Amino acid sequence: MSKKNTIILLADGAEEMEAVIIIDILRRAEIDVTIASINDRECIECSRNVKICADAKLEAVQHEQYDAVILPGGLAGSKALSNSKKVGDLLKKQEAEGRLIAAICAAPTALKAHGIGFGKKITSYPSMKDQLIEDYEYLEDAVVTDGNIITSRGPATACAFGLTIVEKLLNKVSALNVAKGMLYIDYV
Template identity: 40%
Template sequence: MANVVVFFAQGFEEIEGLATVDILRRAGHTVHTVGLGSEVITGSHHIPVKMDDVLDTFYWADIDALVLPGGLPGATHLRDDEFLIKKLKEYSKKGKIIAAICAAPIALHRAGLLKGKKYTCYPGVEKDINQGTYTGQLVETDGKLITGCGPAATFEFAYTIAEALGTETSALREGMQYNKLLKK
């Protein structure tokens, strides 16, 4: 299975970060939660979460996907972290999966990863992005780039990442009752 890093910054959107970690782990992937500047990161709804590691000391080996949850001011902190922007560029050049949801595509924009790509984000955030083509879809995939539009897109966003990593998700979707949601 794949190695995935989910980056957390103070003020992240809890649903987007934690549900993505949960679904990818259920899919059998190794998921590393990595905090920017701290081992305990507090989300935008005041829920503190203990990370597996911090960005400054994380060991970068055999990583298959980098994932950025949104939320404010979490996405702004991700966008403003020079080291993270460098890693996004590096891993994109290596052909790895790069995924961002909600407001987090602003970090992809800063890294120059949206040029010539289709993407989605939280409505209104696209006004701060002058690269790529905004689609407004729930989840958008363009090559190895995956973006989601907000908290309600989290399940589909995480399943899309899992599928891009080679996981068949139909049993997982059924087991989590996701298919019943789609039938309404």
């Protein structure tokens, strides 16, 4: 079996806890992660002034094929994801190919902005609900999976979200092994 590969899209204002937790969990599961900056700079300044340096700029890697495209939240970061044509093109290609798309916190608004997954079950940070309820079946679960779309609520749900991505890409046993190694006892 070939190694799974993912891309996590970062813009200034991204929620750093979500980004780092997801990257860490995926790498613990031995899933390749490309951290891609959608900005012109290699280092992103996140919502709490933490800087994360990307592996690549999106324009250099957007034509690759990914098993999952992952969008962390953060209000300003999510707005940038929503306004990026490159992000929209990547998400549309991913959806057309039936590959996994995962968005947490405010990032499901970027799915809406690019016309991704309309009618599917999703969740988001609570204050984003009103922007999403007309186009999706909105739930308030910590993590919601509907076909190839995984969404989650916010920083406190990032571990469960990351483990759900591992389970979808690999299997339940792999997710449980990562959870056990992190002493994350709530993942069952």
